[in-house]
Amino acid sequence: MKSIRISPRDCARRTFTVQAALALCIGFAALQAVHAFHVRMELEPAVLEIGESAELAIVVQSTDVPGEPERPNIPGLRIGGPSVEHTLSRTMINGVSEHRRFTTYRYTIIPLQPGEYTIGPLSYTHNEETVELPAKTLRVASPGDAAGTRGDVQELSDLVFAKLIVNREQVYVNEAFTLTIAIYSRGLNLGRDVSLMNMPDTGISTQPFQELRSAREIVDNHVYDVRRYQTQIRPVTAGTIRFAPELRIQILVPRDERRGRSLFDDPFFRGMMSNMEAHPFDLALAPLEVAVRPLPDADRPDTFTGGVGAFEFSAQASPTEVRPGDPITLSMLIQGEGNMDAVAPPGVRDSDRFRAYPPRLINKDLDRSQSRGRKLYEQVIIPRTDDVGEVPPLHFTYFDPNAEAYQTITAGPFTLVMQEGDPSVSRVVHADDTTADRQTRIVGRDIVYLKPAPSRWSNLREGPWYSRPTFLAVQTAPPLLVLAVFLLARRWRAMDGDVARARRYRAPRSARPGLRRAEKAVAHGTEDEFYNGLWAALTAYFGDRLNLPPGSVTAEDVLAVMTRGGLDPDNLVAIERLFAACDQRRFGAAATDPNQRHELLNEFRRLLKVCEKVDV
Numbered sequence: 001m002k003s004i005r006i007s008p009r010d011c012a013r014r015t016f017t018v019q020a021a022l023a024l025c026i027g028f029a030a031l032q033a034v035h036a037f038h039v040r041m042e043l044e045p046a047v048l049e050i051g052e053s054a055e056l057a058i059v060v061q062s063t064d065v066p067g068e069p070e071r072p073n074i075p076g077l078r079i080g081g082p083s084v085e086h087t088l089s090r091t092m093i094n095g096v097s098e099h100r101r102f103t104t105y106r107y108t109i110i111p112l113q114p115g116e117y118t119i120g121p122l123s124y125t126h127n128e129e130t131v132e133l134p135a136k137t138l139r140v141a142s143p144g145d146a147a148g149t150r151g152d153v154q155e156l157s158d159l160v161f162a163k164l165i166v167n168r169e170q171v172y173v174n175e176a177f178t179l180t181i182a183i184y185s186r187g188l189n190l191g192r193d194v195s196l197m198n199m200p201d202t203g204i205s206t207q208p209f210q211e212l213r214s215a216r217e218i219v220d221n222h223v224y225d226v227r228r229y230q231t232q233i234r235p236v237t238a239g240t241i242r243f244a245p246e247l248r249i250q251i252l253v254p255r256d257e258r259r260g261r262s263l264f265d266d267p268f269f270r271g272m273m274s275n276m277e278a279h280p281f282d283l284a285l286a287p288l289e290v291a292v293r294p295l296p297d298a299d300r301p302d303t304f305t306g307g308v309g310a311f312e313f314s315a316q317a318s319p320t321e322v323r324p325g326d327p328i329t330l331s332m333l334i335q336g337e338g339n340m341d342a343v344a345p346p347g348v349r350d351s352d353r354f355r356a357y358p359p360r361l362i363n364k365d366l367d368r369s370q371s372r373g374r375k376l377y378e379q380v381i382i383p384r385t386d387d388v389g390e391v392p393p394l395h396f397t398y399f400d401p402n403a404e405a406y407q408t409i410t411a412g413p414f415t416l417v418m419q420e421g422d423p424s425v426s427r428v429v430h431a432d433d434t435t436a437d438r439q440t441r442i443v444g445r446d447i448v449y450l451k452p453a454p455s456r457w458s459n460l461r462e463g464p465w466y467s468r469p470t471f472l473a474v475q476t477a478p479p480l481l482v483l484a485v486f487l488l489a490r491r492w493r494a495m496d497g498d499v500a501r502a503r504r505y506r507a508p509r510s511a512r513p514g515l516r517r518a519e520k521a522v523a524h525g526t527e528d529e530f531y532n533g534l535w536a537a538l539t540a541y542f543g544d545r546l547n548l549p550p551g552s553v554t555a556e557d558v559l560a561v562m563t564r565g566g567l568d569p570d571n572l573v574a575i576e577r578l579f580a581a582c583d584q585r586r587f588g589a590a591a592t593d594p595n596q597r598h599e600l601l602n603e604f605r606r607l608l609k610v611c612e613k614v615d616v
Contacts, residue, residue: 037062191250307398309338555579
């Protein structure tokens with residue numbers, strides 16, 4: 001490989017070039033920012049009566065002081081001003097401090113006669129750049145007086161009324177539609193409490209009403225303040241829904257000053273308490289009907305799970321390199337708009353190739369109406385054999401009410417890389433023999449040291465040490481050890497040729513790691529870890545005890561073999577209860593009592609001893 005050397009002078013020259021280019025880019029961006037500006041025009045309110053005024057605001061955002069816009073001149077409107085407001089802000093962009101100036105020009109508009117006026121479009125020029133401001137519409141009504149249009153005294157119903165509005169008069173089952181209640185009032189002070197009665201209570205699913213932003217509208221040449229309350233309704237049965245609700249509002253009026261005065265009538269307390277009292281008033285609403293059509297039976301796929309709306313579906317499988325018995329997690333994401341609270345994922349069914357658990361809801365992010373958002377599901381599947389090449393495709397079907405047809409989204413199939421599982425493979429752990437180093441210590445040289453007195457005097461009547469029973473008993477240990485090694489080696493050779501026997505022999509030891517894991521989880525109060533440990537002990541023990549292949553240790557298989565072996569019914573029920581408890585917690589959402597976990601652990605220890613006596 002050929003090496004390239006760069007001299008310090010070349011390196012400095014290249015660094016300077018890069019820095020100069022960077023500075024040029026930053027300078028150019030700053031120069032562009034100096035000349036860039038934004039303009040917007042606002043009108044508030046857009047609806048008024050003769051005698052009221054509106055405000056027109058032109059907001060200029062720039063880095064320097066902009067010029068004053070040209071004041072519009074519209075017949076029928078008196079436009080005064082402007083008053084000018086300046087606001088400064090500072091931001092950092094790519095390490096460069098940028099100052100922006102907001103200049104607001106406010107014009108006061110006083111209508112001289114009723115009608116509809118168009119303000120704009122207006123052109124604003126700054127630093128030789130022109131921006132077109134879109135037109136605004138101002139609606140002006142005749143002034144309201146004490147007398148009505150017929151010359152008689154106005155009734156309260158002329159000052160306040162309500163409307164019932166739906167966005168669709170014909171929908172499908174489970175298709176949501178919007179119901180809006182609009183309350184119109186003028187010259188009245190309404191309370192915040194609104195009661196809605198006599199709503200249909202069957203055949204529909206209703207969300208709580210949400211109050212929208214208040215507005216103003218012209219009705220019969222009068223300006224009304226409008227409050228709107230909106231909800232989403234989803235029909236659950238076909239037919240006709242009739243809405244004829246009753247609406248009760250609160251009208252606030254000043255308290256009667258002729259009543260007896262009390263301590264709270266003092267001006268000091270009037271500032272702390274309201275001087276208004278509420279009077280209930282019932283509003284009549286014109287009834288309306290919504291026709292609900294059933295979902296079509298023709299061309300309905302078998303994969304349809306009840307979703308009505310517009311949805312997106314995606315899925316993925318992990319991991320994809322597994323052995324028989326290893327769990328695979330399917331993550332399924334459903335998002336869109338419709339009956340999100342009732343939509344369900346497709347999932348994989350239990351078969352001779354996969355053991356499938358029910359999908360679980362992992363995350364849900366929906367709006368207040370429960371009709372828009374996303375839901376994430378997970379399903380655990382376990383391949384039973386090593387010839388499974390893929391996870392079958394997932395088909396998510398929903399009904400699109402706009403297209404009036406069923407739509408199907410397919411995700412997958414997902415390719416699997418299967419590794420062959422060998423039930424005879426076991427882990428052997430051994431330790432190397434160690435010997436203590438012996439060192440010779442020289443205690444003297446050239447001088448013959450005297451032997452110290454013996455610590456224990458021997459009795460000559462006992463005979464020599466090599467004739468004592470203890471010594472003779474020790475001499476039998478080596479032959480016995482050799483015999484034990486011979487028998488153990490013979491047993492190992494026999495088990496190498498009989499895999500089922502070897503697995504049956506090591507079954508109790510296979511359950512110990514899972515048991516220790518479950519015992520620690522009980523001590524620390526971790527519920528999920530307890531059931532994972534208990535499940536590992538169950539599958540390890542019965543997989544070796546019954547010589548079952550990986551991925552096939554199920555309650556059905558274990559109970560079938562144990563029944564043939566003559567296990568009594570009570571213990572069969574106990575085994576089934578252990579498997580059911582693990583499945584329910586590992587792939588369900590039910591919580592258990594700590595005392596129950598102690599009982600399950602003790603029950604499994606007892607079953608280990610009982611099952612060892614069963615001849616299978």
